[in-house]
Amino acid sequence: MVVKRNLSKKRYIVAGIITFIIFSFGVMLGLILDYERLDYLDARGNQQEINYRSLQLQYLYLSDIENTNESCAMLRAALTDSIEDLSYSLELFEAYEKDTTINEKQYEAVARTYLLDNIRYWIFSQRTKKVCNEDIINILYFYSKDYCNICHNQGTILTYFKAKLEDDILIFPINVDLTEKEDFIKLLRLQYNITELPTLIVNDEKYVGIVSKDELARIICENSKNKEKCLI
Amino acid sequence: MDILKIIIWISYFITLYFLVYWFIFFIEKKDQIHKELNKKVKLKKFPFVSVIIPCYNEEQTIIKTLESAVNLDYPKNKLEFVVIDDGSTDNTARKVKNFIKTKKIIDIKYIYQKNKGKAAALNTALKSIKGTLFACLDADSFVDKNALVYMVKEHSQKKSLAITTPVMKIFNPKHVLEKFQRLEYMAGMLLIKLMSYVDSNYIAPGPFSVYKTEIIKKLGGFDESNLVEDQEIAYRVQEKHYKIKQCSNAFVTTVAPKNFAALNRQRNRWFKGSILNLIKYRKLILNREYGDFGFFQMPINIISFVLAIVAVFSFLYYTVKPLLSWMKDLYLIRFDILPFLFNLDFNFDIRGINLPLILLIGISLVISLLMLYHASRASQDRVRKYGVIYIVPYFFIYFIFLGFVIIKVFFELLIGIRQKW
Numbered sequence: 001m002v003v004k005r006n007l008s009k010k011r012y013i014v015a016g017i018i019t020f021i022i023f024s025f026g027v028m029l030g031l032i033l034d035y036e037r038l039d040y041l042d043a044r045g046n047q048q049e050i051n052y053r054s055l056q057l058q059y060l061y062l063s064d065i066e067n068t069n070e071s072c073a074m075l076r077a078a079l080t081d082s083i084e085d086l087s088y089s090l091e092l093f094e095a096y097e098k099d100t101t102i103n104e105k106q107y108e109a110v111a112r113t114y115l116l117d118n119i120r121y122w123i124f125s126q127r128t129k130k131v132c133n134e135d136i137i138n139i140l141y142f143y144s145k146d147y148c149n150i151c152h153n154q155g156t157i158l159t160y161f162k163a164k165l166e167d168d169i170l171i172f173p174i175n176v177d178l179t180e181k182e183d184f185i186k187l188l189r190l191q192y193n194i195t196e197l198p199t200l201i202v203n204d205e206k207y208v209g210i211v212s213k214d215e216l217a218r219i220i221c222e223n224s225k226n227k228e229k230c231l232i
Numbered sequence: 233m234d235i236l237k238i239i240i241w242i243s244y245f246i247t248l249y250f251l252v253y254w255f256i257f258f259i260e261k262k263d264q265i266h267k268e269l270n271k272k273v274k275l276k277k278f279p280f281v282s283v284i285i286p287c288y289n290e291e292q293t294i295i296k297t298l299e300s301a302v303n304l305d306y307p308k309n310k311l312e313f314v315v316i317d318d319g320s321t322d323n324t325a326r327k328v329k330n331f332i333k334t335k336k337i338i339d340i341k342y343i344y345q346k347n348k349g350k351a352a353a354l355n356t357a358l359k360s361i362k363g364t365l366f367a368c369l370d371a372d373s374f375v376d377k378n379a380l381v382y383m384v385k386e387h388s389q390k391k392s393l394a395i396t397t398p399v400m401k402i403f404n405p406k407h408v409l410e411k412f413q414r415l416e417y418m419a420g421m422l423l424i425k426l427m428s429y430v431d432s433n434y435i436a437p438g439p440f441s442v443y444k445t446e447i448i449k450k451l452g453g454f455d456e457s458n459l460v461e462d463q464e465i466a467y468r469v470q471e472k473h474y475k476i477k478q479c480s481n482a483f484v485t486t487v488a489p490k491n492f493a494a495l496n497r498q499r500n501r502w503f504k505g506s507i508l509n510l511i512k513y514r515k516l517i518l519n520r521e522y523g524d525f526g527f528f529q530m531p532i533n534i535i536s537f538v539l540a541i542v543a544v545f546s547f548l549y550y551t552v553k554p555l556l557s558w559m560k561d562l563y564l565i566r567f568d569i570l571p572f573l574f575n576l577d578f579n580f581d582i583r584g585i586n587l588p589l590i591l592l593i594g595i596s597l598v599i600s601l602l603m604l605y606h607a608s609r610a611s612q613d614r615v616r617k618y619g620v621i622y623i624v625p626y627f628f629i630y631f632i633f634l635g636f637v638i639i640k641v642f643f644e645l646l647i648g649i650r651q652k653w
Contacts, residue, residue: 005473005523008430011260012528015253022252022595023245026588037583088579095584156561163571213565 034103037096041110044089048117051082055124063131072132079128080167083121090114090173112182115175119184122172135225137169140201142194144176154198154210161216169220236549243542244592246535251599257426258603265425265610268480273385278310281380281442282363285315286353287371291323293487298331300374302338305381313340316357319347324371350438351454351461358445358453366445368462372487373439374403379482383442386479394447394474395436395466396482397424399611403485409495411622412630413488415604415615422607424478432529433476436466440484447474460505467513470525480610496637503537503641510534537638544635600627 058075093114097107125138141158143151158171176197179185188194192206200207200216203223211219221230258265283301287294294315301313315328325344332340345356354368365387369375375398383396399421402414427433436443441462448454451468458464466476489495510517510533517534519526562569604623608615615623 005431005521005525007520007523007527011253011257015249015256018256019245019249019252022248022592026591029591030588033583033587040583092581092584095581099586152557153560153564156564160565160568160571163575166575 030099031102034096034100037092038103038106038110041089041093041096044085044092045110045113048082048086048089051078051085052117052120055079055082059124059128059131069132072128072134075128076132076134076136079121079125080170083125083170083172086114086117086121087171090118108178108181111175112178115178115182116184118172118174119188121170125170125172135168137165137202137220137223139169139171140188140192141171141173142176142189142192142197142199142201143173144197146177148197150210151198154200157211157213157216160213161220165220168224236546239542240546243539243546247539248592248596250532251596251603254423254426255599255603257429258422258606261426261429262606265480269610269612271481273382275381275385275388277388278307279365279384279388280310280312280363281306281384282357282361282366282445283311283313283369284354284357284361284366285313285369285371286318286350286357287315287320287324287328288318288347288350288353289320289322289324290371291320291327293372294324294327295331296374297369297371298328298340300377301369302335302340303377304375304379305377306384308338311339312362313338314357314361315340315342316353317342317344318350318353319345349456349461351456351458354461355453355456358449361445364445365442366448367440367442368438369440369484370438370486373400374485375440376483376485379440379479379484380442382482383479386477387442387444390475390477392473392475393477394444394469395433395476396442396479397433397436397476398440398479398482398484399425400437400439401483401485401611401613402488405488405618407490408622408625409492410488410490411618412626413495414618415623415626416630418607418611418613418615419600419604421478422603422610425480425610427529428476428478430524430528431470431475432525433478434463434466434470434525434529434533436462436469436476438462439486440482458505459501459508463505464509464512467509467516470522471513471516483612492633499634499637500641500644503638504645506533507537507641507645537642540631540635540638541642544632544639547632547635597627 055075055078058078062071062075093107093110097111100107122138122140125136128134129136129138139158141154143154145151155173161169162171174185174188176185176189176194179189192199192201196208198210200211202219205219205223207219217230221227224230283304285294285297285301287297290297298313298315304311317325317328325342328342332342341360343356343360345353358366365384367380367383379398383398386396387393400417402410402417405411405414424433424435447469448465451465451472454461455464455468469476489498510530513530516522516526517530519530522530601623605615
């Protein structure tokens with residue numbers, strides 16, 4: 001029996017074209033969104049830059065004159081605000097980065113900027129702490145997204161303490177995935193001899209591996225003059 | 233971009249393609265479907281029809297099934313009924329015999345055989361029937377009294393038509409699972425209708441498919457070793473270039489599995505059988521000789537399995553994994569979430585929304601809902617009748633469940649093959 005069976009090519013092609021149009025529209029929307037996000041991150045970055053310049057000037061001015069508690073408090077408040085702003089930017093960045101498709105280079109540049117921002121705020125905070133003799137805890141947090149599964153857990157514990165102690169604790173995350181791009185990380189890793197992740201530097205003391213909630217509470221307590229923080 | 237992301241986006245594309253395809257196909261045939269649905273049919277000649285009712289331990293439903301069969305709107309002298317008992321161990325036999333006693337005027341035969349499976353039961357019955365057409369009516373299904381006339385009419389119009397299939401509905405859907413299956417059958421029946429137009433049907437459902445006796449005998453009857461003999465016969469019919477049509481206005485209701493264990497068993501058998509049949513009839517795949525069936529339907533049948541597996545893995549990856557990680561986080565902070573509650577900030581960031589994904593899911597959902605709505609109209613039913621809320625879990629949970637069943641089936645097949653070696 002020879003039978004000629006139909007093949008409804010036209011319908012397949014029309015469906016293909018419609019699907020392609022919908023998909024292209026989605027991809028275009030994604031691209032527009034991506035550029036919009038990068039622009040927004042850029043704008044936030046510029047704002048950060050101005051804030052930093054203001055901080056620097058305040059610091060210069062304060063280190064020249066006899067500094068008072070009042071002026072120190074002002075500087076500290078400005079610094080804390082800037083760091084908070086930076087950490088929010090980083091949060092946005094991480095959410096955006098997940099969806100990005102083609103702008104990986106630009107995102108890498110943003111990541112590097114944030115990294116440097118974090119380092120300079122850390123240096124700044126260390127200095128201000130000395131100059132103003134403050135009871136504040138600076139934590140440098142080395143982590144990786146690519147090579148460290150448990151880092152996420154350390155992140156949670158740190159976020160918990162940040163939420164609990166608010167301005168008495170400052171956390172500066174350093175993403176070592178950027179080591180190849182950013183020499184500053186190499187410098188820090190060399191200085192603190194970072195070989196394992198996650199690693200915490202709490203007031204110049206190094207802690208390797210996951211620091212649990214109880215342990216971190218003890219460390220914070222030891223490093224604080226105000227023993228109220230030990231109550232956790 | 234990692235490999236998983238690429239696989240998932242390709243799956244999205246393919247899923248969207250299928251949805252768009254079925255949708256434009258439906259739009260094209262919409263009027264025709266409604267015309268067929270409302271068509272009144274008058275038969276001039278009534279060919280002899282044998283109704284075969286295979287049963288195995290079906291004391292709960294057999295009488296209702298028999299009642300529906302003998303009430304078919306068709307001349308009684310042109311009908312015979314063959315109840316073939318596949319070795320029931322419950323009261324089925326007694327109930328059937330009592331029923332026969334009360335209906336002396338009607339030609340009902342009762343045949344008993346040792347338990348050999350449904351295909352074997354049908355083949356046994358096939359040897360003794362007189363009908364030029366025969367129907368198979370599962371003993372858990374109840375046929376509408378007009379159904380047979382419509383189906384016979386189709387058969388009389390086309391010589392190469394081997395099987396007409398009914399529109400199936402779920403009997404009295406009360407349990408959640410039955411409601412899911414009701415929606416599933418609704419959508420499925422519309423798709424089968426569309427497949428009908430391009431000769432791509434690949435299932436002759438157990439509840440009241442009507443066959444041309446001569447053709448089925450020529451093809452060698454039913455495959456007794458097959459897990460889903462009603463699909464196998466359809467593939468064989470397709471292979472030999474005979475036709476299968478769904479009859480839009482022949483309705484039959486069937487009892488659906490009410491609990492997960494039963495549904496799992498049923499689907500396990502269906503999916504396993506489908507995979508084995510796809511392997512058995514692999515030469516039809518992308519074969520130009522088989523037109524739309526070979527070029528589109530066969531590949532769809534394969535790709536659906538792949539898509540289901542991708543869906544399950546992406547479900548695990550995007551929901552279960554974050555959920556587990558979230559629980560671990562909670563444990564790490566010893567469930568002290570108060571500081572987080574005090575520090576909640578409601579910075580809503582519109583840029584953070586994944587618009588392309590939402591667009592894609594939105595369009596897919598709209599198309600699916602539209603199709604479901606029209607499917608409900610085509611099966612003369614209303615989506616709202618048994619609760620509209622079930623649509624949500626139907627789309628998001630039911631399919632994941634089916635996906636898990638499919639993965640288990642693949643696993644069992646692989647293990648099975650190893651054991652054979």
